[in-house]
Amino acid sequence: MPDPVAIGIDLGGTQVRVALVQGGRVLARASEPTDVAGGPEAVLRQFARLTEKVTARADPLDIIGVGVASPGPLDSGTGTIIDIPTLPGWSGFPLRDMLTKQMRLPVVLENDGIAAAFGEWRHGAGQGLRHLVYVTVSTGIGGGVIIDDRVLRGRRGMAGHVGHMPVVLDGPVCSCGGQGCFEALASGRALGRAARAGVASCPDSRLSAEPPDILSAQHVVAAARQGDALALRLLDDEARYLGLGFTGLIHLFSPEAVIMGGGVSQAFDLLSPGIHSGIQERAMAAFRNVRVLKAGLGENSGLIGAAALALDIEGATA
């Protein structure tokens, strides 16, 4: 009998991605820009269309379930979206039940950070660990936590909103409405903002060549790789902020490792020394040897993790 197969769905604010997944491998994948304006009904049709594509050559009998990774907050217990800041019209939508009807398969709905943490634990950089914190640093900062060999869920399955740990008293306003959150300080969006502020006083930087309104974290990383002084300084600050936030997470959860994913982790080689020296400097002695690792599944952590949750009902409901 072949290993069971599941469908992984990654619902994002810009893209819907669907994959056929077996163990840690993506067998087929398809994506479309998210039909934000169309709301849940249109997106459910996108799910159907993309699923048809990726399962075209699969035996339907081998597919045992569907895992959906979605931005939160969502209630993974009831399978209902609570609120997605980037997707209006989804509040209170019973996504799991609607999709179960449409797909005629068991469906697991999970916060995208928790799904990615699960993917990294089962098939990525966290294999064999008992305790890990996964942090995705992209436009925002999200994450998920595995401690004591279990997925940390909490009330309504909402544990692990690591981007909304306060790290700067009266700091910059955050997407969540709060102030000074880890996300507001260290996300890709914050790095882009720092770059736009930085070019004003560094006209010689390569970054000054970009139109300021599109200047983003990616440009900073590219310029740093070419030795640009401003870009390197911006990444030094970014590493320091990440080291600060990761130290907090290490004290709170006591993981064996912090796993970093998301777009900004493409600069992991440049950020890692600064992150680790920040932890060395700030963590209590007993926590200082905790390592930060780059995610092993790249942009597929959530997709593979969602499918893995569907394949591992014990993990999903434990």
Next chain:
Amino acid sequence: MPDPVAIGIDLGGTQVRVALVQGGRVLARASEPTDVAGGPEAVLRQFARLTEKVTARADPLDIIGVGVASPGPLDSGTGTIIDIPTLPGWSGFPLRDMLTKQMRLPVVLENDGIAAAFGEWRHGAGQGLRHLVYVTVSTGIGGGVIIDDRVLRGRRGMAGHVGHMPVVLDGPVCSCGGQGCFEALASGRALGRAARAGVASCPDSRLSAEPPDILSAQHVVAAARQGDALALRLLDDEARYLGLGFTGLIHLFSPEAVIMGGGVSQAFDLLSPGIHSGIQERAMAAFRNVRVLKAGLGENSGLIGAAALALDIEGATA
């Protein structure tokens, strides 16, 4: 058959307390100032002496175990002290094994924050909850976490160091060596420091009557109860800082409630409105209705919790 009885020991930097505990009730209790200079050997003799006192009228056959709550970091898996900043000479001391030999009873060693969390969960303000974060706000800030009906332990059992979440970038130096930790901002020690700074510019405050070098959080609370304007302003700030830190913990762990213990919780009635409005203001919508409760067991949370862990081997080892 009577309910089983356990010995609870609370090893503190200033006091050693020992109690005979049945369920959530303290049957007998005794204490001595901690023999800090004498190190572990002297303190083990204190444990023996105090245990003799509290068990003088008990049937030894009813006593099924010993639970020790100790400052950390400690490794609850191996029963070894890692390091206690307030107690020199304890690093690496195998407290659980030494005490097992001395007492001839099964011994559980637990971080005092986790023990108190367990006590509040089983017998205090957290009874019936599935998810709670316990925070003790006294000289420092410590805590423990129960999520998904289990004690959160993590690597070496060191999860829940909630006092060392960074909340102020480049903030005041913390007892842990870091900077800007929640403890450095919102502990009783920090409140005392703020009071000493405040009296300089408020000579009319009742607090100016105290010798500045002994001015502490307790004086602030007492003066606030008499309507002193400076003391009330200091407590407003304290409530704001607590609300900030608790909001972070709510986003990270998704508890049903935060339970506040420790000396500063004696002012819970004065602090609660400010704490709750801070959470209302800063938390993401889905988390805003999480309540902060005053600890139900007062200064006995750790003592009762340690004994409860000894009585509940499943809870202790789960």
